[in-house]
Amino acid sequence: MEPTEPGTNLDVPTTAKEPPRPVRVLIVEDEQIVAIDLEGHLERLGYHVVASAASGQEAYDQAGRAQPDLILMDVRLDGPLDGIEAARRIRQQWDVPVVFLTAYSDAATLERAKLAEPYGYLVKPFVPSDLNAAIQMALYKGRVDRALREHHENLHAILDAQRQGTVMLDAELRIRFASAAACRMADVKEGTAEGRPLADFLPLSPEQTAALSDISGRPSGQRSKLPLVLEGDGPRPQSVEIEILDDPRHEGGRILFLYDVTPLVDLRRQLEAGAALGDIVGRSPAMRQVFQLIQDVARVDSTVLIEGETGTGKELVARAIHRLGHRRDKRFVAINCAGLSEELAASLLFGHRRGAFTGAVGDQEGLFEAAHGGTLFLDEIGDLPIRVQTTLLRVLEEHAVVRLGESQPRAADVRILAATHRDLAREAAEQRFRQDLLYRIRVARIKLPALRQRREDLPLLVRAFLADHAATTGKRVDGISDEALAILLEYDWPGNVRELRNGLEYAVIRMRSSILQVDDLPPELLEFSPQADPQPADQEDANTADADRLQSALRRARGNRTRAAALLGISRATLYRRLRELGLDEA
Known part of the structure; x- marks a missing residue:
């Protein structure tokens, strides 16, 4: 059955007063009688024959001049270009459907014809209705293909307009698509990525490739963004984060989103440039003040007392002062004074002569001599025995040290940095630390905040x-x-x-x-330590303490009650019951 208007071209826009123009057809046939007969059939079906060609080269030339909507191409043509090769070249140059008309339907001819991506293959002889059906299907398929290409191009344009790069992979991790942004990040020419293994596209090290493969192999809910530094041929490395999603259309396929975070990394470096001094890290106001004090005291040679709780980094501060001072090229010697006996502390600090005490089998220089010209760090100076404190005070005032068992002083050109976790003013008031030594070592002071x-x-x-x-x-x-x-x-x-x-x-x-x-x-x-909590005086205080523990656990668990129960070491049912009893179930 023929359509009402078989020769109508639906791709051409028309107005209500203007009928659609007929489909323009180019006939390529080297037998003139067959071409004339074919032209008659087409005209009767409502199509418009814009030109005829008898060779492959002529067909190529006419396709450029006549701009047909469809080409009917004989497979066997005289000359260097047969119908299949001519159709292939035309399809490469222009988006026009080609339908082959031929008396040959052998397997070899069909396989060659596929190379030209024809829109139909009609075997002679045929009746006009078969010809019309082939043309209509070719035109329909052409419209569908053009719409798909337009949607595809629109999608590519959208992806290319995004700041993040997009890479689509098949199950073998070969690239099916790479957006323009992804190609820029990978330093690859746009349009050359398809078909390449991902490892050839991104300049990844073996370790980075293994990390990417590991994350890709995890369940989708357990994948985190992978931060990478791409060492391409550009003037500087590029920092990217890669997010990996499953491709819902292709089993085993992956979609990678590449985010260029280089500006963020640069900004973070700028912000963190002042967030460290040596091995000390911090950018809080308290630590900024500490950094400034370190730089101030490093310029002079005064004794410094560094105060702070255990583990706050007092030795790191001492080392930073030494590195920034003029004694940086000399030795930094540290001693922890906690737990030292009077005899051992004196021997370590001041040295001894052979026979000075039982076990002194040879002469031994002390740490003051070992640190000559450099810095001596006395950690936990508050634990130093009182009699040793007296000798230390004399050394600091006279800049000379006398070994145990000797009477001759030796020069002691040493900068003293001391540290303690104790309140030395209280220790001095209770006569556990010499007041005059405190004044001598507390010329400059740095107080480290607790974490x-x-x-x-x-x-x-x-x-x-x-x-x-x-x-x-x-x-x-x-x-x-x-x-x-x-x-x-x-x-x-x-x-x-x-x-x-x-x-x-x-x-x-x-x-x-x-x-x-x-x-x-x-x-x-x-875990919560019961010993760490004071015993409540009454039931009201007990409920308040219990409510505080429950709320703290819920904050740690970000509201996840199962996790909160695990943190508390109780069952979920017990947690729910206590929340109800304390009126916290709606919190």
Whole structure:
């Protein structure tokens, strides 16, 4: 059955007063009688024959001049270009459907014909209705293909307009599509990525390739963004983050989103440029003040007293002062005075002569002599025995040291830095520390804040320690989960920075993925110690303390009651019951 208007071209826009123009057809046939007969059939069917060609070259030339809507092409043509090769060249140059008309339907001819991507293959002889059906199907398929190409081009334009790069992979990790932004990030010419293995597209190291493969192999809900530094041929490395999603249309396929975070990394470096001094990390107001004091006292040779709780980094401060001072090229010698007997402390600090005391089998220089020209750091000076404090005061005032068992003083050109976790003013008032020595060593002073007093520095410290532990353990650490970081932020850190560093080392050793999770943290961060809580005086105080513990656990668990129950060491049912009893079930 023929359509009402078989020769109508539906692709040409028309108005209500203007009928659609007929389909323009180019006939390519080397037998003139067959071409004339074919032209008659087409005219009767309502099509318009714009030209005829008898050879492949003529067909190519006419296709450019006549701009037909469809070409009817004989397969066997005289000359260097047969119908198949002519159709292939025409299709490469112009978007026009080609329908082959031929008396040959053998397998070899059909296989060759596929190379030209024809829109139909009609075997002679045929009746006009078969010809019309072939033309209509070819025109319809052409419209559909053009619409699909337009949608495809629109999608590519949208993806190319995005700042992030998009790469679509098949199950073998070969590239099916790479957006313009992705090609720029990979330093690859646009349009040359398709078909290439991903490893040839992105300049990844073997370790980065393994990390990408590991994340890609995880369930979609467990994939984190992978931060990478691409060392391409550009003037500087490029920092990117890669997000990996499943391709819902192709089993085993992946879609990669590449985010250029180089500006963010540069900004972070600028912000963090003043967030460290030597090995000391922090950008809180308290630490900025410490950094300024370190720089101030480093310019002079005065004695400095560094005060702070255990684990706050007092020795790091002492080393920073030494590195910034004029004695930086000389020795830095440190001694912890805690737990030393009077005899041992005096021998270590001042040295001794052979026979000065039992066990003194030879002459031995003290740390004052060993540090000559440099810096001597007296850690926990508040624990130094009183009689040794007296000798130390004389050494500081006379700049000379006398070994035990000798009477001849030796020059002591040493800068003294002292540290303590004690309140030395109170110790002096209670006569456990010499008041005059306190005045002598407290010429300049630096007070280090506890970690709980500068919680805003925790994310910076966590990032720095994770990088250090990743390097020393050889494990890949991409970051820390929000839940784990929330617990670190809430914990009071009685051991300060030292406890944080050691706790994160424990977590890195335990972690099974590249993201540090809550379960990787040390148990003391996840458990509540009953001994740490004072016993309430009455039931009301007990309920208040219990409510505080429950709410604290819920904050740590970000509202997840199952996790909160686990942190408290109770069942979920018990948690729900206590929340109801305390009126917190709606909180």
